Amino acid sequence: MTKGALFYHGTIYGHAGVHKEGWLLVERGHIADLGWDAPPPDVEARHIDLQGQSLVPGFIDLHAHGAVDCDTMDATPEALRRMAGFYARHGVTAFLATTVSAPHQDTLAALDNVARVARKGTDGAVLLGAHLEGPYLNADRCGAQNRAHVRPPDSGEFAAFLATGIVRLVTLAPELPGSQALIALATEGDVTVALGHTRADYETVCRAVDLGATQVSHLFNGMDPLHHRKPGAVCAALNLDALRCQVIADGVHVHPPVLALALRTKGAERLILITDAMRGAGMPDGEYEMGGRKVTVREGVARTGDGSLAGSTLTMERGLQNMMAAGDLDLSQALPMVTPTPAQALKLEQKGAIAVGMDADLVVLDEAMNVTLTMVEGEIVHQL
Numbered sequence: 001m002t003k004g005a006l007f008y009h010g011t012i013y014g015h016a017g018v019h020k021e022g023w024l025l026v027e028r029g030h031i032a033d034l035g036w037d038a039p040p041p042d043v044e045a046r047h048i049d050l051q052g053q054s055l056v057p058g059f060i061d062l063h064a065h066g067a068v069d070c071d072t073m074d075a076t077p078e079a080l081r082r083m084a085g086f087y088a089r090h091g092v093t094a095f096l097a098t099t100v101s102a103p104h105q106d107t108l109a110a111l112d113n114v115a116r117v118a119r120k121g122t123d124g125a126v127l128l129g130a131h132l133e134g135p136y137l138n139a140d141r142c143g144a145q146n147r148a149h150v151r152p153p154d155s156g157e158f159a160a161f162l163a164t165g166i167v168r169l170v171t172l173a174p175e176l177p178g179s180q181a182l183i184a185l186a187t188e189g190d191v192t193v194a195l196g197h198t199r200a201d202y203e204t205v206c207r208a209v210d211l212g213a214t215q216v217s218h219l220f221n222g223m224d225p226l227h228h229r230k231p232g233a234v235c236a237a238l239n240l241d242a243l244r245c246q247v248i249a250d251g252v253h254v255h256p257p258v259l260a261l262a263l264r265t266k267g268a269e270r271l272i273l274i275t276d277a278m279r280g281a282g283m284p285d286g287e288y289e290m291g292g293r294k295v296t297v298r299e300g301v302a303r304t305g306d307g308s309l310a311g312s313t314l315t316m317e318r319g320l321q322n323m324m325a326a327g328d329l330d331l332s333q334a335l336p337m338v339t340p341t342p343a344q345a346l347k348l349e350q351k352g353a354i355a356v357g358m359d360a361d362l363v364v365l366d367e368a369m370n371v372t373l374t375m376v377e378g379e380i381v382h383q384l
Helices: 077-089 104-120 155-162 179-188 202-211 233-239 256-266 316-327 331-337 340-345
Strands: 005-014 017-027 030-035 046-049 054-057 059-064 092-098 126-133 167-172 192-195 244-248 271-274 286-290 293-298 301-304 362-365 371-376 379-383
Touching: 005 331, 005 362, 054 331, 059 077, 059 126, 059 271, 059 316, 059 340, 077 092, 077 104, 077 126, 077 371, 077 379, 092 371, 104 126, 104 155, 155 167, 155 179, 167 179, 179 192, 179 202, 192 202, 202 233, 233 256, 244 256, 256 271, 256 316, 271 316, 271 331, 271 340, 286 301, 316 331, 331 340
Parallel strands: 005 046, 005 054, 059 092, 092 126, 126 167, 167 192, 244 271
Antiparallel strands: 005 017, 017 030, 054 362, 286 293, 293 301, 362 371, 371 379
């Protein structure tokens, strides 16, 4: 455990505003103080000269399957720790390990493993819990997920998943029989419900929102396209203020002008940037596996044999940069989509902002948006 850290001589992207030549003091894993003038003298802490770089809140990824040839479904501690280390090198200080549709026992093993690793820690990004993406998806919109393992919502099975105590987010198709009961069960268990891999019409999405659904998984992907006479999930996602929308800003899943449209419609306070990273992230092009299906990564794009996109190889700082370009945003305007918005969506009161008392989850970015340092709850886990 480090004694503390004093950051100075950089631009601080604080909750109260952006200030050049600011300083920030970390003590006992939390932000103890910060200011916009000369740093306090004689502080017993590690001094870190930012040299004009930017200090921003740590990024939060609510939808990440894997990286560096590892996957949540591997159900091993080593896989999750390697993933957490990779994410931290790219500015992510907290994440949800995301599953795919799989047999009951395989999913249960993955969740039990997430629970064990979350208790012990990762030495990288904080493992917040699990995002259960499937198996309760519409087979017509399951994308790269294994159709053989997609099935209707089963409250009994879901109760077993909840019993692990580690599920924080579940993605489901609200039009499937049994989905309403499952949404109610999830919300009673303080699990956030996201709608995705769906062919739901507008009214069905509205009913799901009334029952407690608050998110949409990877907006535009895994759902019917927007139609002016059949307003489905996309229209509901863009229209309903109750829904925060995850989006993959890799320039492949969603064309940049459509990213700009989503931003103009929802605002940075209702959009959540995710990576949807799979085991090919951080790896060279080649053959990989996802949910029992072969995935080919070519020029950084992951696809199954039928051409379906299979997650991404995106890293969060590049997604942020892509969103800034698509929406003509500066860093302060784009940061909410990777910091307070996902934190609020998951009810993380201590994360997502630079303010006194918050967890010291911090990232240093150079002018080219490269991550040069990552601090997780007061510990430096990555530094160039």
